[in-house]
Amino acid sequence: MSTRILHISDLHFGPPFVPAVAEALLQTLPSLALDAIVVSGDLTQRAKRHQFEQARAFFDRFPDLPLLVIPGNHDVALWRIFERFFKPHALYCKIITPDLNPVLRVGNVLLVGLDSTAPRHSISNGRLYPHQLRHAEEAFAAVPDEVTRIVVAHHHFAPGHDPVFDIAMPGAQRAIDCFVEQKVEMILGGHLHRSYIGSSLDFFPGHHRDRGVIIVQCGTTTSNRGKGREREENTFNLIEVASQTLTVTHYLYFEEAGKFSPLSKHIFPRPGRAFDAGDPASGTSPA
Numbered sequence: 180m181s182t183r184i185l186h187i188s189d190l191h192f193g194p195p196f197v198p199a200v201a202e203a204l205l206q207t208l209p210s211l212a213l214d215a216i217v218v219s220g221d222l223t224q225r226a227k228r229h230q231f232e233q234a235r236a237f238f239d240r241f242p243d244l245p246l247l248v249i250p251g252n253h254d255v256a257l258w259r260i261f262e263r264f265f266k267p268h269a270l271y272c273k274i275i276t277p278d279l280n281p282v283l284r285v286g287n288v289l290l291v292g293l294d295s296t297a298p299r300h301s302i303s304n305g306r307l308y309p310h311q312l313r314h315a316e317e318a319f320a321a322v323p324d325e326v327t328r329i330v331v332a333h334h335h336f337a338p339g340h341d342p343v344f345d346i347a348m349p350g351a352q353r354a355i356d357c358f359v360e361q362k363v364e365m366i367l368g369g370h371l372h373r374s375y376i377g378s379s380l381d382f383f384p385g386h387h388r389d390r391g392v393i394i395v396q397c398g399t400t401t402s403n404r405g406k407g408r409e410r411e412e413n414t415f416n417l418i419e420v421a422s423q424t425l426t427v428t429h430y431l432y433f434e435e436a437g438k439f440s441p442l443s444k445h446i447f448p449r450p451g452r453a454f455d456a457g458d459p460a461s462g463t464s465p466a
């Protein structure tokens with residue numbers, strides 16, 4: 180029995196939003212046999228009321244499933260300075276959800292969403308504060324060991340991996356060290372508008388050299404703001420949590436076909452597990 184989670188990001192309702200791609204996403208959803216949907220921030224382009232209302236209306240067209248949403252830096256007013264400093268999430272909380280650090284249990288998976296926007300300290304980049312790491316720690320401590328732990332945060336734990344320059348979110352290494360202690364297996368995020376699926380060990384070898392955290396960063400699912408290899412492309416991820424493996428299927432929107440289709444599949448053995456020789460998923464065969 181597995182748990183299937185849709186991971187979309189950076190919708191950017193406003194001028195960059197591409198309605199045809201959004202419709203294609205909605206068409207795809209019934210075939211994915213989902214248990215939950217995760218939206219990792221940047222619902223809007225400029226945090227305007229009507230953009231949040233469009234995002235809300237879009238979510239209302241999703242199948243009736245548990246939904247975890249967190250804000251991105253574009254969901255905080257950029258130029259409306261009073262609003263940015265004194266009530267940065269007012270519209271988001273009123274129209275989308277009042278919970279900026281939501282916790283969702285679905286099947287044998289616990290998802291902890293963390294608001295990484297930090298509007299008083301950062302314009303575009305983000306950060307996580309110690310109280311948020313404690314919040315995650317308390318949520319994960321309250322569930323049995325066998326529950327799969329996943330963190331969702333908008334900003335990127337893996338730096339840009341192509342010629343478009345980006346460094347990781349400040350404090351990313353400290354947060355990952357905490358997540359490893361909390362037995363977090365996967366982090367879902369966005370922000371860079373191009374996908375990355377890999378391991379925190381690629382960037383932060385850290386204290387636990389044998390056990391990093393799987394990092395899954397989604398491109399922009401419904402806007403024209405894709406960057407790097409995903410320039411003007413749209414992507415999402417399907418996460419499948421099973422007893423032996425975590426599988427990420429990476430979908431790309433194919434414009435000629437007018438639909439999303441799988442582009443690659445990434446299979447990770449769960450901690451303490453290994454692919455057996457002869458297992459088709461391992462790519463190995465018995466000697």
Ligand SMILES: [Fe+2]
Pocket residue numbers: 189191221251253370372
């Ligand atoms: Fe974005």
